[in-house]
Amino acid sequence: MRMSKLVGRRIKEDPKDAVTISHKYLIRGGYIRPVSAGICSLLPLGKRIIAKIENIIREEMNAIDGQEVLMPVVLPAELWQESGRFETVASELLRFKDRNEKDMLLGMTHEEAVVHLTRTEVSSYKQLPVMLYQIQTKYRDEARPRAGLIRAREFTMKDAYSFHPDQECLDNYYELAHEAYVRIFKRIGMSQVVSIQSDSGMMGGKVSHEFMALADCGEDTIFISPDGKSYLANKDVAVAAWKYGEKTDVLELEKVHTPGKESIEDVAAFLGMKPENTGKAVFYVDDDENLIFAMIRGDFEVNETKLKNALKVPNLYFATDEQIRNAGAEPGYASPLSLDHDKVKIVVDNSIAASSNLVVGANEADYHFKNFNLERDLADAEITDIACVREGDPCPVTGEPLQIKRGIEVGNIFQLGTKYSEPMNCNFLDQNGKSHPMIMGCYGIGVGRAMASVIEQSHDNWGPVWPLPVAPFQVQICSLNPNKEGVGEAADRLYEELREAGIDVLYDDRGEKAGFMFKDADLIGVPFRLVLSPKTLPNNQVEFKRRGEKESRLMSRDTVVAELKVMIDEEMQKYL
């Protein structure tokens, strides 16, 4: 590619709206252009990178017997009504009507579509297991797109779906898919990707992992053991080996006057105690307005994801004061004592069960009780873990203090089970001619998000430093003073030779000032740079520099093509 013809201008200044590194460089380098909030076009440079990422993904999916398909972006609502998701998924699903007033939607994920395909094409145990995948545009009507490609409304996704006759087969394949994902991210050149335990959310299913690119701008919070491998989990599901201290003798309940002390900190300070000597009450309601009373020790926060999973409800909302009063409790002074158990579902954290003589509300303004003990005062409560892990809490595996990191979710894998196959009648016949729903897994990768994540992890003050396997070009030629000493003609010849050698080469033939071309080259981030100039060409030499390194060195013009081929091969080996 000749730079004089390349569409996509470089921009000298940071765009005012961009906050993250990847967003800035994707705009400044001429990789993407925004069209609307969370919607953008890919320019030639961006498209080249995306194509390389897609090909790596494709190779690895094919290597685990995946078959590539392409499903529609526009789907009929009836398909989503079969699974029930047309109603349950909220406003991220863009719905519309066609000219015949038929309900349609833009696909945001394709479980329904792939089940539709599989139930018509696959019916025997002899055909299983099978995995279908596609690389396709998805649309999610995000409430708040941000950070360029990190959270977009329209984006490219690789989504794969596997079908199995039994759980063991899925377990085995899930492991294969996990290994394929590890290879994919290594080949893309992301050095810091971890697979963590995660919540499966609206996708359903039990076992799931997220692949997180560690980056400060990431939206997800991850807890990691200090060794970086013993324990890794999303904050939504993270657990810790909490030590709650010793149980002590149960004391008599004692009502105390605590005027105006509503918060845990105020009450504890007023009574000369610590937050961990108190019990905190948090009220929620679910979609059916059932009231839920969650109780946890004062020094912890309730983890709503854990609570949702414990209650098996999709959504929880903070209860209003009115709803709390209707159940016989007093906001700010709510108590597990004297609650109407018929009107409220009670869930208690392990921390409460493990503690003695806590301060709790008295269900009466300006009063608390001392010496609450679960086993005496609330014996029938459901006890489980609904606590948020805190930084420094002991790792459940090693006991070391857990660390917090931020991550960008670039991929995820789920075991779906029969969540879709059962309601949608995706069945197969076993050896005995008996019909069973297929057991499913699904496996996603955000392609654009992966490109942005590579920049987040691989850049310097001048632009991205692309790993060779995904770089838009492998080699860039800068021709300085092309009208002197035959530099221009020599650069033309070198460009042709490199192309004939099968090397992806970008040729800056514009004859701009050196600094101008170098700045552009930095923004394009091509791994290998060759400079031809009147300074070295008369000696039959070209300058060679790796992107990201300071030092350059001279190469003989006669051997440069061969040397580059070797270097490219060696460099590619590092990512396998």
Place this chain on the structure above:
RNA sequence: CGGGGUAUAGCGCAGUCUGGCUAGCGCAUCUGCUUUGGGAGCAGAGGGUCGCAGGUUCAAAUCCUGCUACCCCGACCA
């Protein structure tokens, strides 16, 4: 969906408070000359529905009303 901010040339901005010459600056673009090792200089040129719609006024980028879009924080997020 709640809170905050912005909207003037392709990009970045000034001008708006206090209404008043032909709406300005830097970068980018085009022409010519000089330059050429980390975003060059000189000279010239093109480019605007001042987000949209109403209103006030002799006069609106500027004041008033409504709307829209975009960005940031939060809620939400397979």
